[in-house]
Amino acid sequence: MEERHIKERPEVGDAGRDVERSVAVELSGVTKRFGEFVAVDDLTLDIYEGEFFSLLGPSGCGKTTTLRMIAGFEEPTEGGISVDGDPVRGVPPYRRPVNTVFQSYAIFPHLNVFDNVAFGLRRAGVKGEELQRRVTDACEMVQLSGFEKRKPSMLSGGQQQRVALARALVNRPKVLLLDEPLGALDLKLRKEMQLYLKNLQHEVGITFIYVTHDQEEALTMSDRIAVINEGKVQQVADPPTLYELPKNRFVADFIGQTNVFSGTVESVREGHVTLRTSSGEKVEVTARGVEVEVGQEAHAAVRPEKIRFGSEGDNVSSTTIRQIVYLGVSTQYITELSGGERLVLYQQNSREEDNPEVGEEVPVAWDARNCLILGG
Ligand SMILES: Nc1ncnc2c1ncn2[C@@H]1O[C@H](COP(=O)(O)OP(=O)(O)OP(=O)(O)O)[C@@H](O)[C@H]1O
Ligand SMILES: [Mg+2]
Numbered sequence: 001m002e003e004r005h006i007k008e009r010p011e012v013g014d015a016g017r018d019v020e021r022s023v024a025v026e027l028s029g030v031t032k033r034f035g036e037f038v039a040v041d042d043l044t045l046d047i048y049e050g051e052f053f054s055l056l057g058p059s060g061c062g063k064t065t066t067l068r069m070i071a072g073f074e075e076p077t078e079g080g081i082s083v084d085g086d087p088v089r090g091v092p093p094y095r096r097p098v099n100t101v102f103q104s105y106a107i108f109p110h111l112n113v114f115d116n117v118a119f120g121l122r123r124a125g126v127k128g129e130e131l132q133r134r135v136t137d138a139c140e141m142v143q144l145s146g147f148e149k150r151k152p153s154m155l156s157g158g159q160q161q162r163v164a165l166a167r168a169l170v171n172r173p174k175v176l177l178l179d180e181p182l183g184a185l186d187l188k189l190r191k192e193m194q195l196y197l198k199n200l201q202h203e204v205g206i207t208f209i210y211v212t213h214d215q216e217e218a219l220t221m222s223d224r225i226a227v228i229n230e231g232k233v234q235q236v237a238d239p240p241t242l243y244e245l246p247k248n249r250f251v252a253d254f255i256g257q258t259n260v261f262s263g264t265v266e267s268v269r270e271g272h273v274t275l276r277t278s279s280g281e282k283v284e285v286t287a288r289g290v291e292v293e294v295g296q297e298a299h300a301a302v303r304p305e306k307i308r309f310g311s312e313g314d315n316v317s318s319t320t321i322r323q324i325v326y327l328g329v330s331t332q333y334i335t336e337l338s339g340g341e342r343l344v345l346y347q348q349n350s351r352e353e354d355n356p357e358v359g360e361e362v363p364v365a366w367d368a369r370n371c372l373i374l375g376g
Contacts, residue, residue: 021048023085024175024207025070030079032065032231039065041231042079047175047209052201054210056218057228058254063211066228067177070209071100084174097174101181107152107163113139114148117166124171138170141200158189165200175207182217194220215255219243227251243303245288248375252301259307259343260374261300265292273373275300279339284314284368290375299374304332306370307345309356313365319343321360331355335364 025047032040040062047053055063068074070081072093081088088096107116117135126134139145142162152160161181168176181197182190198221201208212218218225219239227234227242227250235247246252249260263277273292275283285300292298302315319335322342330346333356337343345364347355356362 018046018048023047024049024051024083025209026082027066027070028080028082030066030069030076030081032062032069032074033077038231040069040076043231043233044079045226045233045236047207049207050205052198052208052210052221052223054212054218054222054225055228056212056215056225056254058213061228062231063213063228064179067100067179067209067211070096070175071098071177072096098177099168099171099173099175100177100179101161101164101168102179107160107167109152112149112151113144113155113163113166116152116163117170120167120171134170138166141169141204142166156189157185158193161185161193165197169204169206173206175209177209177211179211180213181210190217197221219255227254229254245372246301246374249299249301252372252374257304257344258301259304261302261341263298263300265294265296265298268292268294272368273298273300275373277339277341279337279341281317281337281339281341282315283371285371285373286369287373290373292373300371301374302366302371304344305330305346307343307364307366309345309347309362310365311363314368315371316363316365317343319362319364321356321358321362324355324358335362 023046027043027045030040030043031038043066055066057063065074069076070083072088072091075089084097108119111119114135117138118131121131121134136145139148142165144159144162144166147155147159152163155163164181182193185193194217210218210221222239224236224238225242226236229250235242235251237245242251242255246255252258252260261275261277261281261283263275263281263283266274266276266282268287271287273285273287275285275298277283283300317337319337321333322336323334325332325334328349330348333345333347335343335345343364
């Protein structure tokens, strides 16, 4: 990704609010404890109207708990949640302007597609022509027209998931909460559904809050992502910013692959930092936003695709090729620096070249501007 597309490290973007946009869901200082255990820790987030917003983080980090608090299945131990401008503490789930799609489809096996989609509307007293029209519209929206009479057992996994979606969209919630809705699908169908969901969200304009532990899925679909670890927000940003300017080591490791050098800051000049690793490797870094001082321990990160074979660049090191993994569009090289550090790089398979072989000693190079000092 080109650097010019990247916003500078969003100091306000994280906690500050974009006053031009309406907030659909506001979490303010939300903490959830189960006994002594803190599942969600002082979460403050604004999710804007019409946004595709993802909560991304490893298993157990508190994603589902956060979603359940927005939906009203749990109440925060501390802090408050507002939906569409109104505080929702004490408001039962069915009276909140949100709907949830869970990981397991949770559609009724004994009801056909029409009756599954109509279920909530009937309970809300909608009937006759209006019921017919709204269910038909919802089925059309998820491309299941003609399937209305089918039972779930006669549908594929992706089709069943779309029934669940239609059922959640049919009463036009302000906010749709989706908890790993594609987890049960195979890779190909999951990829199709990702694009489908993204387009659908764009068409209907409803705010989507999407939970996933799959970083690629989050990057593909989201306008913005909150990366969460152990109940705490690590960074909130759009996908390119998260990838190019991760705030800390956790985000850098969780989003894509990265090479991290740990060492001592040797010098700091205007916008430029030199780091010296314990093995003596010198790493030149363009400093953006993070303040470091000479003598301080710090980490520098560089993405595998920013490193190339050759000896021209701000950073040049001699490496030995340890492993080569052919990945189709690119090849992954796992190399070792003279000090023993491992360095991973990707090369596009776009040209016929004299590619190095395992055991060969080759120079690699990368530029300071593609290298980042990480906090924490
Ligand atoms: N009712 C509960 N009682 C006690 N602990 C709970 C309860 N619900 C969740 N937890 C704990 O809170 C933490 C966060 O759980 P949560 O379900 O929100 O994680 P998650 O991020 O959705 O994970 P996954 O990706 O595995 O679904 C976990 O450690 C979990 O064990
Ligand atoms: Mg979960």
